[in-house]
Amino acid sequence: MISEGYTNKNSFAYQLDPRVKIVAVFFFSVIVAVSNRFVALSAALTLALCIVMLAKVSPKEFVRRLIPVNIFILFLWIFLPFSTQGKPLLAIAGLVATYEGVTYAAQITIKSNAIMAALIVLISSTPILTLGHALHELKVPQKLIHLFFFTYRYIHVIHREYLRLLNAMKVRAFNPGTNMHTYKTFAHLVGMLLVRSSDRAERVHNAMLCRNFTGRLYSLKHFSFNRTDCLSLFVTLSLIAALGLLEWTRIM
Amino acid sequence: MHISEGVLSPSILVAGAALTTAGVAIGLKHIDQKDIPTVGILSAAFFVASLVHVPLGPISVHLILNGLLGFILGWKAFPAILVGLTLQALLFQYGGITTLGVNTLNMALPAVTCYYFFGRVVRNNSGRLGFSIAAFACGCCAVLLSGILVALSLYLTGDAFLLAAKVAVAAHLPVMLIEGLLTAACTLFLRRVKPELLEGQYAQKL
Structure with a gap:
């Protein structure tokens, strides 16, 4: 059945301005999608998981929503370790899994789950119609x-x-x-x-x-951009920038 | 098949997003403000149709129907598919934000291509046999092209994906036949029951 299943109206994330959430999740996804270094990716996954905890997404819901992504990832795990050129790691029935292949697959797994975790926070804290108004x-x-x-x-x-x-x-x-x-x-x-x-x-x-429809919809919802929103936007954007620095300046 | 987040390389993601933006812009131009309820409700119908599972031997596959969608909506398929995939990402977590562009392109480009290739047959009001063959080919080709585009976006990301890409195309082959059969049967049904649904798209051009 089609249901949104968002809950937890008292959570911090629910009360945030949806525009802030969309902007933050969008930039986070883009940065993670173009990152390749393990340091940056693990930091991103940790950050995403912290936000999931902060937003009080129920663990059951969280895992359930991660299933579709990981099915695709599983599909890639079947092929990637064997089809990447590099140092052999182990051989199963004549097929050689390479070190590079396994790393590559692991990289993709972390990436996908980090992006998805951020998206899940957005979905589980915002009704879809509100998302529409915010967009x-x-x-x-x-x-x-x-x-x-x-x-x-x-x-x-x-x-x-x-x-x-x-x-x-x-x-x-x-x-x-x-x-x-x-x-x-x-x-x-x-x-x-x-x-x-x-x-x-x-x-x-x-x-x-x-009813006089002329092609315009009037939204009765008005979002207010208050100090908490401003602060959260600033904090998340600087964290995202920090992820970018980890990826490109090779500090660590 | 939806490609999930974090798999494709940045250049593919950007290219997909750019082409989808162009396609959606053209599609929106074809939609008059007043058509929006109609297009919206039809894309909802296609969204629901994609939840229909049909049996195929021991497993069951879900319908894609992008060929039929192209047949009925033409260029409007781009915004319709974009909205459908956004909702799928939000409701079921298939795909995601960064892959939205590529996934939309993979589904919508075949739809529009089939609309140009096979749409003429509908307009010319040809015989039942020719009509069924065109509709079958439309359903088949749309899914085949989608499979090839999915494989291509994987392959262009890295050579390591070659095997996975081949499997992705192979998995689309049986689905392609079913889609062809269903599209043919469905368009024949629509021709009998509600021909204006098929011709609506072409009427303005005559």
Whole structure:
């Protein structure tokens, strides 16, 4: 089921201005994505984990959200140690894993998890609609924001519609398998979903025209940029800059 | 397949983000302010369609349907996919912020390409057989191109990814057939039930 699952309204991160969070997470992700040195990457991962603790993300939630990334990482671990040229580390069934390959894979693992941890803090402390408003304030094109709102609003509605159609199929003893009948049925399911959605879109559009929709959405949410926000932005940006220094000046 | 954070090299990330920005800009130009509810609801429908799992032998694969999306939305597929992937990153943590550009490009470029290659068949109102073949090819090619783009972005990051890239393409091959079949069946269904959905995109050009 599609759910946001954000919690903890008393946490420090929840009360922060969402714009600050977006800017901080964005710069953090960019810096980590271009970093390569282990010192910088481990520092980034530590920093991200500290923020996760500060934001009081529940450990269960945190681990659950890290699963998709690590599945992809696991996929890379199967290949990278063997396909990188370098000093041999160990041989399994004629395949040679190299030292460089393992380091490379480890590097990617730390990188991905650090970036993801930061993103998880952002998600678990900010409702998605608030993120949309914040992106709007950050001057992301208006049309894109509207599209974002509409898509998000209707995902739930259409998902319910999908479950309803699926139930109807089950009631009629539909038993999916690897055959033409299954594929055709699913194709018709998707087709019906599209037909219903486009009908709904037309109704929604007409309803909006009745209410004087001219293509502008007015946000009732106003963010205030207070002293705590200012301070947090300053602290996080300087920490991110420190990560950059670790990467490029080779202090350590 | 979503490429996750921290894997690709900076130059690939920047190139992906730049091309996606261009694509989204063109896409947004095609969207009139007043079309936004329609495009939004259709991209929500595609988001939900991508949650549909169909069985394939012992495993099940989820639908991508970027070919169909290109068929129906044309250039608008770029912003629609961008929004869809952003929501997937936020809700399910597939992909992420820095890879958003590359992932969007990998999905949306095939969609737009297929729209140009196969869209004409829809417009020309050809016979049932030609129509099904074009729709099948559209679904197939979109997924195949996506697979190749994913492999290419991995391979261009480093030679070490060559093997993983090959496997990524190979994994897309069976999915490609299923996508082709589903796209064909789905467009035939739409042609019978709601042809204006298929022609909406082309009507303005006639």
